[in-house]
Amino acid sequence: MPAFDKTPGWLDWCPNPSKPRFALPPGAVDAHCHVFGPGTEFPFAPERKYTPCDAGKAQLFALRDHLGFSRNVIVQATCHGVDNRAMADACRTSGGRARGVATVRRDVTDGELQLLHEAGVRGVRFNFLKRLVDFTPRDELAEIAGRIQRLGWHVVVYFEAQDLPELWSFFTALPTTVVVDHLGRPDVSKSVDGPEFALFLRLLREHPNVWTKVSCPERLSVGGPPARNGERHPYRDVVPFARRVVQEFPDRVLWGTDWPHPNLKDHMPDDGLLVDLIPEIAPTPELQQRLLVRNPVRLYWPEEL
Ligand code: 0GY
Numbered sequence: 651m652p653a654f655d656k657t658p659g660w661l662d663w664c665p666n667p668s669k670p671r672f673a674l675p676p677g678a679v680d681a682h683c684h685v686f687g688p689g690t691e692f693p694f695a696p697e698r699k700y701t702p703c704d705a706g707k708a709q710l711f712a713l714r715d716h717l718g719f720s721r722n723v724i725v726q727a728t729c730h731g732v733d734n735r736a737m738a739d740a741c742r743t744s745g746g747r748a749r750g751v752a753t754v755r756r757d758v759t760d761g762e763l764q765l766l767h768e769a770g771v772r773g774v775r776f777n778f779l780k781r782l783v784d785f786t787p788r789d790e791l792a793e794i795a796g797r798i799q800r801l802g803w804h805v806v807v808y809f810e811a812q813d814l815p816e817l818w819s820f821f822t823a824l825p826t827t828v829v830v831d832h833l834g835r836p837d838v839s840k841s842v843d844g845p846e847f848a849l850f851l852r853l854l855r856e857h858p859n860v861w862t863k864v865s866c867p868e869r870l871s872v873g874g875p876p877a878r879n880g881e882r883h884p885y886r887d888v889v890p891f892a893r894r895v896v897q898e899f900p901d902r903v904l905w906g907t908d909w910p911h912p913n914l915k916d917h918m919p920d921d922g923l924l925v926d927l928i929p930e931i932a933p934t935p936e937l938q939q940r941l942l943v944r945n946p947v948r949l950y951w952p953e954e955l
Pocket of ligand 1: 728
């Protein structure tokens with residue numbers, strides 16, 4: 651098995667997250683997290699843009715229990731390319747407590763899609779960040795969306811706010827539910843009432859099949875890392891953006907930790923603190939129930955409804 655050297659400066663996940671003060675509702679879903687390897691068992695993809703630390707399913711499930719979540723949605727990370735084995739294995743062995751989002755190419759066979767479905771996969775991810783992936787032609791992505799629609803899956807898209815105008819017509823033509831990662835990555839140094847975020851809100855307003863994850867305050871914040879001791883609610887500059895979306899679109903929002911937090915350069919968040927931000931962005935028990943339980947169940951465990 652090949653040995654992998656981590657990308658220089660790579661920050662490992664927090665080994666001792668605090669216990670959240672916010673008590674998650676029963677059945678809460680961490681709807682955006684990843685597994686990395688372990689590299690000796692599930693080697694990273696040759697075309698990867700970074701080499702992470704190991705972050706396997708046992709560690710993910712331990713974090714789930716520590717924070718008080720019931721379930722996970724494991725999103726294929728780009729360091730594994732289109733080799734979905736680590737993610738699918740974690741879903742398959744979770745005792746029904748994890749569902750997945752895969753990455754596939756046009757050459758994926760119907761048989762392979764069926765096996766992913768049986769493992770628990772319910773969506774595919776299209777990534778538009780050049781620092782993470784090479785370009786895939788739009789017609790290939792459209793073809794994949796048409797095929798996975800027949801399985802009842804959805805499409806997860808990851809892009810940055812400045813690219814939304816160019817991607818708009820592609821996204822709005824997709825035939826499935828479309829879930830936008832991390833609030834469409836707004837520049838939170840700009841106004842929540844400004845034109846950039848207005849375009850994102852318009853996407854949600856005009857297209858009822860578009861959902862979003864109000865996740866990654868640690869990635870979006872420009873306020874810098876939180877003080878190590880003292881402040882219990884860091885990343886406050888992201889709160890107005892997340893709260894605006896939760897309040898206007900309460901039935902189309904998801905929340906996730908983004909553990910093990912790939913590509914953070916300055917600091918690694920305490921996952922307990924991230925959970926403690928939830929009541930800031932979803933201020934009522936009703937909104938929390940939809941964000942953390944009802945919405946992810948509709949998308950990932952619909953057979954329970
Ligand atoms: C995230 C964000 C990032 C990375 C990936 O699959 C990935 O490699 O999604 C990022 O670097 O912004 O959602 O984990």
